[in-house]
Amino acid sequence: MQELFKKLPKVDRLLQDEVLKLHWNEENKPFFLQAIEEELSVLREQIKVGEIVFENALNYQVKMLPRRILARASKLQIPKLKMVINGTGVILHTNLGRAPLSTAHAEQLVGILSGYSNLEYDLEKGERGERNSSFSALLCKLTGAEAALAVNNNAAAVLLMLSTLCAGKEVVVSRGELVEIGGKFRVPEVVVQGGAKLVEVGTTNKTRIEDYTLAVTEETGAFFKVHTSNYQIVGFTEDAGLKELSDAALKFGLPLLVDLGSGAMLDFRNYGLSWEPSVQATLLAGADVVCFSGDKLFGGPQAGILVGKKHLIEKMRQHPLMRALRIDKFTAAALMQLCHTYMSGKSSVEQIPVLSMITEPLEQVERRAKRFRILLLDIMDCCKISVTDCVSKIGGGTMPLQEIPSKGVLVQPQPMVIKATDLEKRLRRLAVPVIGRISDKSLIFDFRTIKDADLPIMAEGFLSIFQEEKAKDKSFT
Ligand SMILES: *Cc1c(COP(=O)(O)O)cnc(C)c1O
Numbered sequence: 411m412q413e414l415f416k417k418l419p420k421v422d423r424l425l426q427d428e429v430l431k432l433h434w435n436e437e438n439k440p441f442f443l444q445a446i447e448e449e450l451s452v453l454r455e456q457i458k459v460g461e462i463v464f465e466n467a468l469n470y471q472v473k474m475l476p477r478r479i480l481a482r483a484s485k486l487q488i489p490k491l492k493m494v495i496n497g498t499g500v501i502l503h504t505n506l507g508r509a510p511l512s513t514a515h516a517e518q519l520v521g522i523l524s525g526y527s528n529l530e531y532d533l534e535k536g537e538r539g540e541r542n543s544s545f546s547a548l549l550c551k552l553t554g555a556e557a558a559l560a561v562n563n564n565a566a567a568v569l570l571m572l573s574t575l576c577a578g579k580e581v582v583v584s585r586g587e588l589v590e591i592g593g594k595f596r597v598p599e600v601v602v603q604g605g606a607k608l609v610e611v612g613t614t615n616k617t618r619i620e621d622y623t624l625a626v627t628e629e630t631g632a633f634f635k636v637h638t639s640n641y642q643i644v645g646f647t648e649d650a651g652l653k654e655l656s657d658a659a660l661k662f663g664l665p666l667l668v669d670l671g672s673g674a675m676l677d678f679r680n681y682g683l684s685w686e687p688s689v690q691a692t693l694l695a696g697a698d699v700v701c702f703s704g705d706k707l708f709g710g711p712q713a714g715i716l717v718g719k720k721h722l723i724e725k726m727r728q729h730p731l732m733r734a735l736r737i738d739k740f741t742a743a744a745l746m747q748l749c750h751t752y753m754s755g756k757s758s759v760e761q762i763p764v765l766s767m768i769t770e771p772l773e774q775v776e777r778r779a780k781r782f783r784i785l786l787l788d789i790m791d792c793c794k795i796s797v798t799d800c801v802s803k804i805g806g807g808t809m810p811l812q813e814i815p816s817k818g819v820l821v822q823p824q825p826m827v828i829k830a831t832d833l834e835k836r837l838r839r840l841a842v843p844v845i846g847r848i849s850d851k852s853l854i855f856d857f858r859t860i861k862d863a864d865l866p867i868m869a870e871g872f873l874s875i876f877q878e879e880k881a882k883d884k885s886f887t
Pocket residue numbers: 563564565566568589591595636637638639640669670671672702703704705713714806807
């Protein structure tokens with residue numbers, strides 16, 4: 411074994427290999443060094459476990475080494491985080507980055523991101539400005555709030571709200587709302603993290619206003635209402651209405667805090683969907699602070715947005731946690747642009763991708779699916795391709811029961827050419843990966859979440875895979 415180890419080539423010698431020398435330069439050298447280290451340790455391991463025992467077996471492996479190193483180094487240089495095409499029909503896909511921004515918005519960001527900006531500089535006064543000032547007034551206008559603030563995400567917003575307004579005090583929450591949002595974000599634990607004491611009231615299915623009022627003590631800091639975004643309790647349920655709750659809060663001189671989760675700005679019932687409480691309606695009903703995600707139904711960048719009474723928002727802005735949770739210039743710029751778009755009223759629905767996907771008429775989705783099918787004419791000899799009905803979901807733990815009728819393209823490859831499971835894998839590994847769903851022996855792509863600009867890229871990906879498969883086929887016959 412020791413002899414075999416000694417026969418392994420040295421790093422410097424490998425770098426001087428004729429093939430590798432053609433590919434590495436000073437800039438990409440670190441990737442080649444990493445690839446060399448990794449390939450050598452694969453060989454060392456094989457020797458150690460007795461997979462390589464004889465010298466000629468090792469010589470053969472060493473001969474193959476440069477090609478393997480080259481392949482590995484190329485792979486290491488591909489950016490790991492990249493654009494993908496979402497054919498799942500899940501609009502706020504948690505694994506695929508939740509809300510996408512529009513290309514127009516992204517282009518407007520370039521100028522701000524690639525240079526300096528007045529992020530914290532007041533151009534009127536020529537002095538230090540406020541990070542949230544570019545969008546907070548707009549948010550107030552849009553939601554009817556007195557003041558607004560943004561932090562890194564909604565989990566952070568809840569933490570900041572509780573830490574600022576309830577630390578050392580009791581927080582009254584309904585047992586029907588002790589939610590786990592995902593990623594270990596559980597309401598009871600966040601309350602504790604915020605330094606407050608949780609007081610559970612009511613039962614899982616019924617919580618009445620008296621349950622809240624009877625729980626009030628000297629120690630009570632707030633009523634806290636959490637929107638049960640990702641589940642619904644159906645059947646015999648009862649829930650203290652927001653108006654009732656805010657009246658009671660007022661009577662006791664307590665703030666009513668609401669974690670709304672999604673941050674809907676529209677009434678989705680106008681689009682044939684179910685009711686989801688909007689930010690405006692929640693404030694109007696008397697909530698003192700409402701927090702919500704920037705990248706769920708609001709359709710913007712990842713952020714936690716806090717809107718509500720001025721003196722409460724101001725307290726949060728002054729809290730030491732604020733510095734740790736603050737947003738960066740990317741988020742500030744994107745939020746500002748999104749608010750401008752919302753100001754344009756009705757047309758905002760077309761300009762904000764999340765909203766346009768949710769509300770796009772079925773016929774329009776179908777037309778896109780049909781256009782894609784035609785782009786695949788060249789491979790119809792090796793797969794059946796049809797336009798089919800399917801169902802899109804909102805995703806992101808939002809409106810979990812809501813189904814949106816949609817149209818998809820069903821691709822059923824001939825097993826002789828490629829199996830559906832292999833096709834799914836190959837599509838995932840394209841330069842621009844295409845993510846679909848396997849359904850029986852077919853793949854299905856929902857066109858509600860696929861945009862016009864994706865079609866040629868996606869078709870190109872499909873054609874390249876089938877061309878390769880056909881070429882393989884020929885080489886065997
Ligand atoms: C999604 C959600 C959160 C967490 O928001 P993030 O922006 O993902 O941090 C918190 N509360 C509720 C009710 C939610 O739906």
